[in-house]
Amino acid sequence: MTVHIEVDKDTCIGAGQCALTAPDVFTQDDDGFSELLTGSEDGGGDPLVRDAARACPVQAISVTTD
DSSP: OOEEEETTTTTTOOOOOOHHTTTTTEEETTTOOOOOTOOTGGGGGGTHHHHHHHHHOOOOEEEEEE
16 A cells, blocks of 8 residues: 655645654745655655644645555
């Protein structure tokens, strides 16, 4: 099962909850908006990825599996 994480840059407001919840997967760019850390596009097995998506106040993060 492959995990795919996507951040909708148009929806993100820069609250930073994802980076606080799963700092090994998410960070914030120079403007304060969420982005995935290089190499973490699949979540790196971090169990907090789904918690981070749920913590987003505007649901800018989607986590899917295939």
